[in-house]
Amino acid sequence: MKKKSKVVSYNKWGYIFLIPFVVVYLVFQMIPLVTTVYNSFFENYRSGLTQIGPNFVGLKNYVTIITNGDLPTYLVNTLIMWVMGFVPQIILSLLLGAWFTDPSLRLKGQAFFKTVIYMPNLIMASAFSMLFFTLFANTGPINSLLLQLGVIKEAYQFMSHVWSVRSLVAFMNCVMWFGNTTILLMAGMMGIDPSLFEAAQVDGATATQIFYKITLPLLRPILVFVMITSLIGGLQMFDVPQILTNGTGDPMRSSMTLIMYLNKHLFSKNYGLGGALSVFMFIITGILSLIVFKFTASDKVEKKRSKNKA
Amino acid sequence: MSANMGVLEMNTSLVAGQKENGASIQARRIIAYVVLGLVSFLCLFWFYILFINSTRSHQELSAGFTAIPSTHILENWTNLKNGTLPIFNGIFNSLFIAVVTAVLSTYFSTMTAYAIHAYDFKFKNFMFTFILMIMMIPAQVTALGFLQLIGKMGLDDSFVPLTIPAIAAPSVFFYMKQYMESTLPLSLIEAARIDGSGEFRTFNSIVLPLMKPAIAVQAIFTFVSSWNNYFTPALVLHTDTKKTLPILIAQLRAADWLKFDMGQVYIMIAFSIFPVIVVYLLLSRYIVGGVTLGGVKG
Amino acid sequence: MKRKILGVLLSTTMVAGMIAGCGGNSAAPAAEAPATEEAASEETAAEETTEDTASEDAASEETTEDTASEDAAAEETTEVAADEGKVLNVYAWNEEFKSRLTDHYPGYEEVDATHGKIGDVDVVWNITPSDDNAYQNNLDETLLKQADAAADDKIDLFLVEADYALKYVDTDYTMPLADLGITDADLADQYSYTQSIVTDSNGKLKGSSWQACSAGLIYNREAAKEVLGTDDPDEVQAAVSDWSKYVETAKKVQEAGYTMCSVNDTYRVYSNNVSGKWVQDGKLVIDDNLMNWVNDSMELVEAKAENTYDLWGDDWAKGKTPDGKIFCYFGPAWFFNFCLDADQEGTIANQGGWGYCVGPQSYFWGGTWICAATGTDNASLVKDIILTMTTDKAVLKDIAQKDADCVNSKTVLAELASDDSGNLELLGGQNPYQQLAEGAEKIDLSNLSAYDQGCNEEFQNAEKNYFEGNATPEEALDMFKKAVMEKYPEVTVD
Numbered sequence A: 001m002k003k004k005s006k007v008v009s010y011n012k013w014g015y016i017f018l019i020p021f022v023v024v025y026l027v028f029q030m031i032p033l034v035t036t037v038y039n040s041f042f043e044n045y046r047s048g049l050t051q052i053g054p055n056f057v058g059l060k061n062y063v064t065i066i067t068n069g070d071l072p073t074y075l076v077n078t079l080i081m082w083v084m085g086f087v088p089q090i091i092l093s094l095l096l097g098a099w100f101t102d103p104s105l106r107l108k109g110q111a112f113f114k115t116v117i118y119m120p121n122l123i124m125a126s127a128f129s130m131l132f133f134t135l136f137a138n139t140g141p142i143n144s145l146l147l148q149l150g151v152i153k154e155a156y157q158f159m160s161h162v163w164s165v166r167s168l169v170a171f172m173n174c175v176m177w178f179g180n181t182t183i184l185l186m187a188g189m190m191g192i193d194p195s196l197f198e199a200a201q202v203d204g205a206t207a208t209q210i211f212y213k214i215t216l217p218l219l220r221p222i223l224v225f226v227m228i229t230s231l232i233g234g235l236q237m238f239d240v241p242q243i244l245t246n247g248t249g250d251p252m253r254s255s256m257t258l259i260m261y262l263n264k265h266l267f268s269k270n271y272g273l274g275g276a277l278s279v280f281m282f283i284i285t286g287i288l289s290l291i292v293f294k295f296t297a298s299d300k301v302e303k304k305r306s307k308n309k310a
Numbered sequence B: 001m002s003a004n005m006g007v008l009e010m011n012t013s014l015v016a017g018q019k020e021n022g023a024s025i026q027a028r029r030i031i032a033y034v035v036l037g038l039v040s041f042l043c044l045f046w047f048y049i050l051f052i053n054s055t056r057s058h059q060e061l062s063a064g065f066t067a068i069p070s071t072h073i074l075e076n077w078t079n080l081k082n083g084t085l086p087i088f089n090g091i092f093n094s095l096f097i098a099v100v101t102a103v104l105s106t107y108f109s110t111m112t113a114y115a116i117h118a119y120d121f122k123f124k125n126f127m128f129t130f131i132l133m134i135m136m137i138p139a140q141v142t143a144l145g146f147l148q149l150i151g152k153m154g155l156d157d158s159f160v161p162l163t164i165p166a167i168a169a170p171s172v173f174f175y176m177k178q179y180m181e182s183t184l185p186l187s188l189i190e191a192a193r194i195d196g197s198g199e200f201r202t203f204n205s206i207v208l209p210l211m212k213p214a215i216a217v218q219a220i221f222t223f224v225s226s227w228n229n230y231f232t233p234a235l236v237l238h239t240d241t242k243k244t245l246p247i248l249i250a251q252l253r254a255a256d257w258l259k260f261d262m263g264q265v266y267i268m269i270a271f272s273i274f275p276v277i278v279v280y281l282l283l284s285r286y287i288v289g290g291v292t293l294g295g296v297k298g
Numbered sequence C: 001m002k003r004k005i006l007g008v009l010l011s012t013t014m015v016a017g018m019i020a021g022c023g024g025n026s027a028a029p030a031a032e033a034p035a036t037e038e039a040a041s042e043e044t045a046a047e048e049t050t051e052d053t054a055s056e057d058a059a060s061e062e063t064t065e066d067t068a069s070e071d072a073a074a075e076e077t078t079e080v081a082a083d084e085g086k087v088l089n090v091y092a093w094n095e096e097f098k099s100r101l102t103d104h105y106p107g108y109e110e111v112d113a114t115h116g117k118i119g120d121v122d123v124v125w126n127i128t129p130s131d132d133n134a135y136q137n138n139l140d141e142t143l144l145k146q147a148d149a150a151a152d153d154k155i156d157l158f159l160v161e162a163d164y165a166l167k168y169v170d171t172d173y174t175m176p177l178a179d180l181g182i183t184d185a186d187l188a189d190q191y192s193y194t195q196s197i198v199t200d201s202n203g204k205l206k207g208s209s210w211q212a213c214s215a216g217l218i219y220n221r222e223a224a225k226e227v228l229g230t231d232d233p234d235e236v237q238a239a240v241s242d243w244s245k246y247v248e249t250a251k252k253v254q255e256a257g258y259t260m261c262s263v264n265d266t267y268r269v270y271s272n273n274v275s276g277k278w279v280q281d282g283k284l285v286i287d288d289n290l291m292n293w294v295n296d297s298m299e300l301v302e303a304k305a306e307n308t309y310d311l312w313g314d315d316w317a318k319g320k321t322p323d324g325k326i327f328c329y330f331g332p333a334w335f336f337n338f339c340l341d342a343d344q345e346g347t348i349a350n351q352g353g354w355g356y357c358v359g360p361q362s363y364f365w366g367g368t369w370i371c372a373a374t375g376t377d378n379a380s381l382v383k384d385i386i387l388t389m390t391t392d393k394a395v396l397k398d399i400a401q402k403d404a405d406c407v408n409s410k411t412v413l414a415e416l417a418s419d420d421s422g423n424l425e426l427l428g429g430q431n432p433y434q435q436l437a438e439g440a441e442k443i444d445l446s447n448l449s450a451y452d453q454g455c456n457e458e459f460q461n462a463e464k465n466y467f468e469g470n471a472t473p474e475e476a477l478d479m480f481k482k483a484v485m486e487k488y489p490e491v492t493v494d
Helices: A012-039 A060-068 A070-101 A110-117 A125-135 A141-149 A162-190 A194-202 A207-218 A220-235 A239-244 A258-266 A271-297 A300-306 B002-016 B022-054 B058-063 B073-081 B087-118 B124-134 B139-152 B160-167 B170-183 B186-194 B199-210 B212-228 B231-236 B245-254 B262-297 C013-018 C039-053 C057-077 C096-104 C131-144 C162-169 C192-196 C221-228 C233-239 C243-255 C263-271 C288-302 C314-320 C333-338 C379-391 C393-403 C410-418 C433-442 C452-467 C473-487
Strands: A042-047 A050-056 C087-092 C108-112 C115-118 C121-127 C155-160 C214-220 C328-332 C354-357 C369-372
Touching: A012 A042, A012 A271, A012 B087, A012 B124, A012 B139, A012 B160, A012 B199, A042 A271, A050 A271, A060 A070, A060 A271, A070 A110, A070 A162, A070 A220, A070 A258, A070 A271, A070 B022, A110 A162, A110 B022, A110 B262, A125 A162, A125 A239, A125 B022, A125 B245, A162 A220, A162 A239, A162 B022, A162 B170, A162 B212, A194 A207, A207 A220, A220 A271, A220 B170, A239 A258, A258 A271, A258 B139, A258 C473, A271 B139, B022 B262, B058 B262, B058 C314, B073 B262, B087 B124, B087 B160, B087 B170, B087 B199, B087 B212, B087 B245, B087 B262, B124 B170, B139 B160, B139 B231, B160 B212, B160 B231, B170 B212, B186 B199, B199 B212, B212 B262, B231 B245, B245 B262, B245 C131, C087 C096, C087 C131, C096 C108, C096 C115, C096 C121, C096 C379, C096 C393, C131 C155, C131 C162, C155 C162, C155 C379, C162 C369, C162 C452, C214 C221, C214 C233, C214 C333, C214 C433, C221 C233, C221 C243, C221 C354, C233 C243, C233 C354, C243 C288, C263 C288, C263 C328, C263 C452, C288 C452, C328 C333, C369 C379, C379 C393, C393 C410, C410 C433, C452 C473
Parallel strands: C087 C121, C087 C155
Antiparallel strands: A042 A050, C108 C115, C115 C121, C155 C369, C214 C328, C214 C354
C-alpha cells in the first residue's frame, strides 16, 4: 500500500476526499466525546424535578466507580457472554464460508442458503428477545416439550440460573450475527486468487493444509475486521440481555453488561457518573481492540501476497 | 449450541480430510447439507413463530403457544391500523432514514477509503490509525454528549442527527479499505488519469462501479442496522409522526393492561420486518452473485 | 399497574429528555391564580354540564359561582393566568382518561385518536407510555419548560399514578386545587387516602381522582372449596385475615396441589402497610413490614406454596385458567374486570369462579390522579373537568356502572353495595362493593414518598434473587441498596 508512484501531484485530492469524513466526525463524534469527558468531572444529576449541579468535583466520580468495584464484574459478564457467542459464531462462519467457496463440493441451493443465513439479523433484537422470553418461560413451549420428552421432571427456570441466561444471550447473539460474519468472510475468501489453491493442490496439499496455510493467512485482514467489529459490538451488548432479564441483569446481575450498567445511571440523568463510566468504557474498549489488532494484524507481509494485480 | 459445536468441529476435520476420493466428497456434501439444513431451520424458525403469533388474538397468545396459525390476522391488523400509532408515517420515516443512511454511509466511506488507499500524503498513516482508533468508541459512550450537541444545534426531533453522522462510519470505511486492497489496482487509476479523467470523476465512474459488491454488502448491513436501530432515534425523536417503527413497537408494547394487545404487537413486528425482507431479498440476489464476481475479478 | 413484563425495550428513552432539561432548576412558573374571565369558556362548559347531569348538579354549580367571586378577589394580588386558551394539553400514559372523558364529560367531542374538542377549545392528548420511565421523562421536560412555553403549548392537565405522585405534587409545577377554586366541600365525598396521595408537604391538595382502588384477595372458588371446604367470602376471609393465618392457609393450599399466588402479588399489601417512609432524612430505611414480606414469602416459596413469577408475565397469567392451579390473585376492582379475561372461554372468570375478600391487610393498587399544571391557560375548564370527572355523583355512578371502575365516592359505593346492581358475574354473583368500600376507608398512605416507585421496584427485583436461591438475604439487600444508589444518587444507604 505504500505506492510511491507518479501520483504525487494528485495527492491533494487525498485531503479533499477526506473532508466529509473529518468534518462530520469532528462535529458529531468528537464534540460529544469531549463533552462526555468534561461532564465526568462534575456532579450533575436530577432528583425528581430538581436539578443537582453541575458542581465541579474533580475525580470524585472516577473514585466512586473504582471503589465500588462493580465495573470489573460487568466487564467480565460482558466478555463471557461475548466469547460464548463469538466462538461458535466464527467457527460456523468459517465452516460455511469454506463450504460455499469450495468448488469441489459443488453445493446446490447455495443462493438459498447464503440468503437465509443473514435473515435473523433482519429481526429487531428486541423482538427477538421477546420471542425467547416467551419460548423459555416456565410454562412456555420449550419447557412443555422437555417435560413431555421426559428430559426434565419439573419446569426448568431458564431465567433464574446464571448459565442458562448467559447461554441464551450468547445463543441469540450467535444466531443473529453468524450470517453477517459468514458474508464478510466469504467476501474475503472469494478475494483470494484461485491460482494459489490450484498451485497448492498440484503440490499435493491436503484440504486442511490449504485451509490453514493459505485461506486463513490470506483472510487475515477480513478476520481482523470481523474480530474487532464483533468485539466492539460485544462490548456494546445491551438490548438482548436488557429485555431478556427485564433490565435487571439477574440472577444477581450476572448477565448485566457494561452498557446496561451505564443505563442504570441514566435514570437519574446522572451525567457525572455516566460520563466517568463512559470514559472507563472508552479506555477498556481501546485496550481490548488494540490487543486484538496487534495480535492478529502484526504480519503485514502475508497480506502483500494476497494482493493480486489484474 | 454446544451440541452443535461438536458437530461443527467434527466437520472441520472432515473438511480437512477432503479430496481423497469421490466417496469422501459425497460424505462431506451430505454433512454440509445436513448442517446447512439445520442452520436454515434456525434462521427461519423465528419468522414462522412471528407469523403464527401475528395471526392469534391476545387471549390466544396468553393461553400458550401453538404451531398452527389462527384466524385473527385481519382483526389484529385493523386494530393496529385504527389505533393511535401513526404506523404509516413510521414506515416512511424508517425507510427514509435507512435509505439515506445506507447511501451516505457507503458512498462517503468508499470515498474516505479511496483517499487513504490511492493517495500519498503526510497524514495518511496517522488518519488510518486514527480512524481505526475511533472505530473502537461505543456509540452509547458519547450518547450524552451527542444529545447535548444536537439540542444546542436545534436538531432535536429531526432526521439530521440520524442520517448525517453516517458519513463518518469507521467500520464501513475499514471494510472498504480492505476490499480495495485486494481488488482495486492503482494502475487502473493511473490509466484513467492518462485518459484525462478528473480525480472526482475517476472516483465516481471507475472506482465506485468496481466497489459494487462491497458497497452492496455494506449497504445491506447499514440499512438493516439503521432500520432496526432504537437507541438513537428514541433519544432524538419526540413527535409521534416522526418516530420510526422500532419506537412505535416499543410504545405499543408498553401499553398497559387497559389496551395491551400482544396480537397487535406481533402484527406490528411482522409489518415492520416485511419491508426490510423485501429490500434484503432484492439486494441479496445482487450480493450472492456480486461477491462471486468480485472474487473472479481478483 | 404498568405492564412490567417485556415492556423494557431500551431504557434509553430515559436519556431522551436529559438534554433539553439539562439547564435544570428554572424557577417555577409564576402565574398561580386561576381563571378571571370565567365568562366565556367556562360558560360553555358549565352550561352543558348542568344540562346533562340534571338536578344533582345544582349544588356544584353554586360552588362554581361562589368560587368565581372568590377568584375575583384573588385577582388583585396574584398574577392572572389567561383563561381563553384555545388548546387544552393533556398528558397521559394511556387512553383510560381519554375514554372516560369522551364517554362522560358533557360536550367533549372526539376528533381523532389524539384530538378532541370541548366547545371551541381543542383538546390535545399527549400520550406517552409509562415504560422505561418514558412518560415521566417527557412530562418532566415539558414541565421544566412550562414557564417559557407559548400559551397553547403549556400543559394544562396531566395525570399521575400514586407511586410517583409526590414527585410532581411536591413541586410548584402542580397547582393547588384551592387555587382553581375547588373547595374541601366539593371533595368531601372522596376517600381520604385518595387525597393524602396528592397532598404536598405543606398540606396543600394538588390532585383528584375518580377512582378508589382499594384492593383485596381474589380467590378461586373451586380451590377454596377443595382446601377450606367453603367458598363463602366471609369464611375465606377468616382463613386469611392476618399474615400468619395466610401463611398457614397457603401451606394447606400447596398440599392440595395448588399454588397460592406469586410473591409479587402480595408485595403491595405489605408495602402499603409500612410504618415509615422509604427515605427518612436522606437515608434509606427498610421497613419491618417489608422484611416480613421477605420472610413470609421465602417460607412459602421454600414450601412451594408461592411462586416468584413477575406480574403480567405468561407464567403468572396462567392462573386465570383452572389449569393454572392458582389459589388467588391480589387486586382491586379494575383487576377483576380487566385482567381476568372474563370474556375468554375457558377462564375461571368466564365461569364465574372467582370470589373476593379483603385479605390480610387493606391496601390499594392503581388509580389515576388528575393534576392541574401551574401556568395553565384554561384554568376554568380545568377546574370544571376535575369537578365533573371526580366529584359529580351522577357522572361517577355512570362510570362505575359503564366502565366498572370502583369510583371515588362514598355515596356511590354505598348505593352500589346496597342493591344487586353491584353483583358481578365473574365473582359468581358476589357483590364486592361492600368490601371495596370498607377497604378504601381503612387505607392509610401517610408513609408514601417520592421514592416509592423506584424503591419498590428494585426491592422486588433484588429479593427475587433471594427467593430463587441465587443470593443470601444479605446479598439481596446489598443488591437492593446498590440499585437505589444508582437510581437516587442523593440518597445515602448504610
